[in-house]
Amino acid sequence: MSAPPLITAPDSALVADLYPSPNIEPRFRGLSPSILVLHYTGLESIERALDVLSRPDCKVSCHYVVDVDGRVTQMVAEEMRAWHAGVSSWHGETDINSASIGIEIQNPGHALGYPDFPDAQMQAVTALSLDICRRHGLVPERVLAHSDIAPSRKIDPGEKFDWQRLAAEGVGFWLPPEPVDGGDAGLGPGGDGPQVAEARGLLARYGYGVEEAGPLDAGLAFVLRAFQLHFRPGRVDGQLDRSTLVTLRRLVEALPDAAVG
Numbered sequence: 202m203s204a205p206p207l208i209t210a211p212d213s214a215l216v217a218d219l220y221p222s223p224n225i226e227p228r229f230r231g232l233s234p235s236i237l238v239l240h241y242t243g244l245e246s247i248e249r250a251l252d253v254l255s256r257p258d259c260k261v262s263c264h265y266v267v268d269v270d271g272r273v274t275q276m277v278a279e280e281m282r283a284w285h286a287g288v289s290s291w292h293g294e295t296d297i298n299s300a301s302i303g304i305e306i307q308n309p310g311h312a313l314g315y316p317d318f319p320d321a322q323m324q325a326v327t328a329l330s331l332d333i334c335r336r337h338g339l340v341p342e343r344v345l346a347h348s349d350i351a352p353s354r355k356i357d358p359g360e361k362f363d364w365q366r367l368a369a370e371g372v373g374f375w376l377p378p379e380p381v382d383g384g385d386a387g388l389g390p391g392g393d394g395p396q397v398a399e400a401r402g403l404l405a406r407y408g409y410g411v412e413e414a415g416p417l418d419a420g421l422a423f424v425l426r427a428f429q430l431h432f433r434p435g436r437v438d439g440q441l442d443r444s445t446l447v448t449l450r451r452l453v454e455a456l457p458d459a460a461v462g
Contacts, residue, residue: 223255232296349428400421
């Protein structure tokens with residue numbers, strides 16, 4: 202079988218450079234993009250990121266990389282399956298690579314200091330995301346963080362990423378979070394009761410992969426952390442406090458009926 206063709210032309214007018222990655226294949230099961238996943242590279246430089254994302258031995262890739270100055274590089278054609286999501290799920294779909302487009306945002310990540318995302322970079326990510334969503338008809342609630350789809354493994358793009366700014370421009374689903382009460386530590390590992398059951402149900406309705414029942418275990422703590430990273434970044438601890446639960450309720454209540462049916 203011949204290798205899939207490498208990208209030769211950009212899919213978006215916002216692309217400045219092409220840097221083809223061979224780590225691609227056709228999308229499985231006839232799936233087309235219905236999810237946009239935002240990552241950070243977790244690498245020290247754009248040069249290192251492009252190298253890793255294009256090396257066959259690394260077995261990773263993405264559709265786009267956005268540098269700190271806002272320059273956009275495309276590595277994989279949108280029609281192809283890039284290898285950016287890993288083991289992940291959303292609303293029961295476990296082949297996120299076939300169902301998504303992936304944008305890597307150049308940032309060294311938490312292990313290397315986790316600097317702020319510069320304004321030029323945020324502008325470019327917003328514009329590119331809006332362009333992708335419009336062309337593919339992606340709904341706001343399916344613009345996700347890597348941490349949303351893989352909460353036990355990933356924390357990117359992290360608590361500094363400005364989801365509110367994206368939503369103000371029409372990208373992604375977001376509501377102002379309930380303020381954190383410093384005196385409310387919330388429920389931790391082993392916590393149980395109606396609030397835990399409600400949180401599990403609401404998280405599942407939004408799309409997170411959670412078990413239907415049980416106390417607040419490690420798996421639920423990872424999902425709560427992911428939710429906080431995206432929607433309640435004021436305190437990211439995986440605890441179920443009032444602020445987290447109220448924010449989650451409001452978010453699910455505000456979803457279109459089709460998204461929670």
